Amino acid sequence: MKKVVTLACAAIALTAGLAALTYTLGEVESRPFRLMPDNASLISQGREIYAAYCASCHGESLEGHPNWQEQGADGLFPAPPHDASGHTWHHADELLFKITKYGVAKAAGLENHSSAMPAYEGVLSDAQIVAVLSFIKSRWPKEIRDRHDTLNARTLR
Incomplete structure (x- = not known):
């Protein structure tokens, strides 16, 4: 018993x-996935991941392609900059994470949307995606980072 x-x-x-x-x-x-642009260890890892997976399209200095807002002959937009001149910081952490993991169309719920941006699900772990996005955010000027933090605070309500 x-x-x-x-x-x-x-x-x-x-x-x-x-x-x-x-x-x-x-x-x-x-x-929500929180970026950590002040975590030196994470930023170091993110810099390496960015160099290996992102820099070939988005530029070594996050500068993106020239004329990134103009659709190419193939119907796709060139890779945008991830520095302060681009629009990356206009999107909350969670959306940036989802775009990176699942691709633009799935993350934004857009049917019939083509993008040159690959999805990194199965290529990068969630932690690696957070690291690379944290690295990108670490390169933004303080006023842009502050605006991005405000955007994140509004999306968590």
């Missing part, structure tokens, strides 16, 4: 643990 009770308790504990894990994993998708 004692073994049955012990096994029942173990089964209950295992079920509760799996339920908690499932709940936690479900929350990962819905929680």
Whole structure:
């Protein structure tokens, strides 16, 4: 009888643990991802990831392509800058994360939208995406970072 009770308790504990894990994993998708532009270690990692995956299109200095706001002959827009001259900072952390992970069309819910921006799901981990976006934000002037923080605060309400 004692073994049955012990096994029942173990089964209950295992079920509760799996339920908690499932709940936690479900929350990962819905929680906002906060960029950390003041975390030196994260910025260093993000700089390396940016150089490996982003600089070839967005430029080594985050400058983007010339005429990035004009659609090319292929129907696609060139890679925009991620510095203060671009529009990256006009988007909240969570949207930037989703664009990077899932691509523009899926992140913005746009059907029939083509973009040269690849989705990095399965290529970069969530932590790596946060690192590269944190690196990008770390390069913005203080007034742009402050405006971006204000935007993030409004989207969390």
